Amino acid sequence: MIGLNIKNGALYFNDTLISGSIGDVGLYARPNRDLYFNGEKIASGNINNPVGLYHSQSKIFFDGVEVGSGGGVDPDSEFSPEGYWIPPAQPANPTGKDWTYATIISKYDELMAVEPKLTKHRYNDGNGNAILSTVGNYELYHYVYEPEDYDKTLFLQAGIHGNEKDSRLTLYRMMQILFTLRNTNGYTAWQQIYNRCRLIIIPVVNPYGNDTSGMNIPYKSTQYGINANRNMDFNQQYGLAGAGVGGDVPFDINETRHIRDVVDLYGAENIDYAVDYHDGADIMQHYWINYGVDSPNRTLVNDFVQYLVRTYVPAGVTPIIPECKDNPATGIVMGYFAKSLGVTASTNEWIGGIWGYSFDSAHLTHSLAIRSNMLFIALNNDVKGWQVKESLDADYFHFDYPRAFTRDSIRKDEAGAETIVTDAKIRSRWDTLQAKFPALISKSIVLGVNATGDNVHSYTFGSGATKVLYVGGVMRYGGTHKIDEFAIYQLIEYLCSDYIVNQSSFLQDLRNNYTIIVLPFIDNSATNSAPYTGAGLNNAALSRQRWVIDSGTNKTIPASNEHGTGNYGVQIIKSIIDSNTDLKCIVSGGEITTGYGGNDQTEYTTEFQTHFVVPKNMIFDATDYANHLTVNRDENVVVENTKGFTFADYAYDHFNIPTYFVQLKVSNRWSELSADHGITSDAYLYSNYEAGRRMANIVNLFVN
Numbered sequence: 001m002i003g004l005n006i007k008n009g010a011l012y013f014n015d016t017l018i019s020g021s022i023g024d025v026g027l028y029a030r031p032n033r034d035l036y037f038n039g040e041k042i043a044s045g046n047i048n049n050p051v052g053l054y055h056s057q058s059k060i061f062f063d064g065v066e067v068g069s070g071g072g073v074d075p076d077s078e079f080s081p082e083g084y085w086i087p088p089a090q091p092a093n094p095t096g097k098d099w100t101y102a103t104i105i106s107k108y109d110e111l112m113a114v115e116p117k118l119t120k121h122r123y124n125d126g127n128g129n130a131i132l133s134t135v136g137n138y139e140l141y142h143y144v145y146e147p148e149d150y151d152k153t154l155f156l157q158a159g160i161h162g163n164e165k166d167s168r169l170t171l172y173r174m175m176q177i178l179f180t181l182r183n184t185n186g187y188t189a190w191q192q193i194y195n196r197c198r199l200i201i202i203p204v205v206n207p208y209g210n211d212t213s214g215m216n217i218p219y220k221s222t223q224y225g226i227n228a229n230r231n232m233d234f235n236q237q238y239g240l241a242g243a244g245v246g247g248d249v250p251f252d253i254n255e256t257r258h259i260r261d262v263v264d265l266y267g268a269e270n271i272d273y274a275v276d277y278h279d280g281a282d283i284m285q286h287y288w289i290n291y292g293v294d295s296p297n298r299t300l301v302n303d304f305v306q307y308l309v310r311t312y313v314p315a316g317v318t319p320i321i322p323e324c325k326d327n328p329a330t331g332i333v334m335g336y337f338a339k340s341l342g343v344t345a346s347t348n349e350w351i352g353g354i355w356g357y358s359f360d361s362a363h364l365t366h367s368l369a370i371r372s373n374m375l376f377i378a379l380n381n382d383v384k385g386w387q388v389k390e391s392l393d394a395d396y397f398h399f400d401y402p403r404a405f406t407r408d409s410i411r412k413d414e415a416g417a418e419t420i421v422t423d424a425k426i427r428s429r430w431d432t433l434q435a436k437f438p439a440l441i442s443k444s445i446v447l448g449v450n451a452t453g454d455n456v457h458s459y460t461f462g463s464g465a466t467k468v469l470y471v472g473g474v475m476r477y478g479g480t481h482k483i484d485e486f487a488i489y490q491l492i493e494y495l496c497s498d499y500i501v502n503q504s505s506f507l508q509d510l511r512n513n514y515t516i517i518v519l520p521f522i523d524n525s526a527t528n529s530a531p532y533t534g535a536g537l538n539n540a541a542l543s544r545q546r547w548v549i550d551s552g553t554n555k556t557i558p559a560s561n562e563h564g565t566g567n568y569g570v571q572i573i574k575s576i577i578d579s580n581t582d583l584k585c586i587v588s589g590g591e592i593t594t595g596y597g598g599n600d601q602t603e604y605t606t607e608f609q610t611h612f613v614v615p616k617n618m619i620f621d622a623t624d625y626a627n628h629l630t631v632n633r634d635e636n637v638v639v640e641n642t643k644g645f646t647f648a649d650y651a652y653d654h655f656n657i658p659t660y661f662v663q664l665k666v667s668n669r670w671s672e673l674s675a676d677h678g679i680t681s682d683a684y685l686y687s688n689y690e691a692g693r694r695m696a697n698i699v700n701l702f703v704n
């Protein structure tokens with residue numbers, strides 16, 4: 001190769017390295033092939049339209065025109081044709097398998113002495129005292145590498161399972177390469193990580209496990225201890241004897257609280273990708289890299305695994321990779337990031353059982369290729385979850401990867417009971433948010449008392465001139481999902497975030513111009529037996545119809561008995577409507593109602609993905625919006641009028657307030673992505689994509 005050229009982020013002149021790092025001196029291209037000289041952008045380009053002087057295939061080009069041709073060959077590429085980094089052969093490190101926690105920390109400390117931008121942080125309480133590991137009383141540390149100018153933040157951790165020695169050894173090796181070898185032939189690809197990535201690293205999550213070579217750590221009287229990778233708050237696993245229990249409650253031990261608190265320190269919204277490194281010394285599988293089924297890294301992980309199979313699995317051997325997909329059945333770290341936090345994440349597991357576990361050169365080179373390319377995938381692709389990605393001329397709001405609906409699980413001994421979201425949890429969620437943002441959210445006086453004797457409140461966001469109301473928890477039998485309560489909660493939570501609001505003109509409109517009154521629920525369940533027989537605001541079931549059509553005025557009014565004028569729920573909702581007759585609209589949502597024996601709601605359509613039910617006398621021209629949902633979201637949209645027996649009819653008949661009751665069934669995307677997950681349609685209701693649907697409907701009905 002000849003002339004001045006850029007290779008793997010370094011500047012060369014005729015094969016001679018003249019600057020090991022882009023972004024500082026001379027001519028260089030970054031980040032998307034724009035051309036810079038000494039830090040100043042001098043031309044815009046992209047990979048298909050290179051600009052300025054550049055080198056390709058041993059020729060020199062200027063703005064696409066060949067200006068010189070030379071002999072020689074390109075330097076050895078550090079990348080495969082698909083763009084994956086190919087590590088040089090690694091030194092064997094059999095003793096690394098036995099490194100104690102203290103040794104590993106000391107090695108990171110040595111890297112700090114080389115790299116001043118790498119800092120060490122002890123897990124402390126509010127008074128600066130160390131919070132020690134629950135088992136073994138080790139001090140817990142994370143490290144942060146923060147370059148002056150970065151556009152990615154990656155969260156990396158290893159050793160949550162103490163017997164998985166490769167994971168924490170190869171993570172350390174990656175950091176050693178980054179800080180000591182990035183200007184060396186074969187490793188110059190790491191200059192991009194060095195220049196552009198902030199790294200948050202927990203070298204070993206579980207020190208006691210590391211030092212005792214145990215997967216789990218002792219826990220109360222359980223035979224197999226606690227599996228820390230089952231103790232996060234999305235589908236926290238409450239009992240699987242062979243793998244160890246997941247704890248009594250999510251974040252039951254300091255080791256997992258440490259992960260949670262480190263993330264909180266930097267903000268989930270600031271993390272582009274989180275990787276939890278594992279290995280399985282005796283598990284007979286080839287690779288195990290997962291993703292949130294709707295997340296931006298889904299196809300990237302699939303492509304990468306196929307590359308690994310092509311590169312490493314011998315011809316004729318059928319690769320065993322059953323878990324390279326979304327599998328949110330248990331409370332693993334990846335699920336916590338992807339579902340609870342909305343952070344794109346993966347478990348990255350190299351399976352030693354099939355490949356051997358010798359820590360020789362071949363093993364460590366293979367492992368490095370698997371571990372380190374997760375960083376390059378994050379570096380070279382737009383994988384961040386916390387992005388609305390709204391076009392300037394968008395007609396409707398949508399957010400494809402918000403936080404998923406958490407089941408907010410707790411340990412229960414009866415099967416499936418971990419999915420229960422109690423009244424107290426919903427109230428606590430709102431009270432916590434209100435306490436955090438008292439200038440944005442206010443809590444009402446007691447509006448009444450519900451079926452179980454609890455006080456009912458509403459919460460109001462903002463003070464704009466346009467007033468809207470959300471009513472949760474109605475038309476529900478059994479109340480198993482609580483999805484709509486979370487959708488409106490999440491919307492209000494996002495409206496409190498400058499970071500999110502600034503990405504969407506719809507959310508800016510809502511924050512600046514609206515007053516949003518939210519009644520999260522009155523009763524969390526409706527049933528045909530005490531104490532819930534009084535519940536269900538739109539309940540026309542059996543002999544307990546709440547609302548009737550007045551034969552004189554032909555308008556809907558409360559029924560004239562204990563089920564209407566004497567019903568607490570009817571009175572609460574009626575008083576909110578009567579004192580807010582200037583509402584622009586009301587949006588409500590709830591569960592699928594067909595399971596309610598004797599309920600007139602069974603007269604409604606059951607074939608839909610999105611079902612809008614509007615008052616009997618209201619005309620809802622949903623053509624544009626339904627078309628958007630059908631064309632862009634593959635949803636079967638149905639609009640129906642009520643029979644006139646709901647609070648929506650009362651609001652519309654008396655005050656002309658448009659009211660939309662929205663029911664959602666799981667979207668077609670669940671089956672469209674069936675190859676990428678093993679999730680039941682019921683579980684998929686809690687996925688990120690479904691979270692986005694519910695939130696989007698509320699926003700679009702409010703603002704349009």
Ligand SMILES: [Zn+2]
Pocket residue numbers: 161164278279
């Ligand atoms: Zn593991």
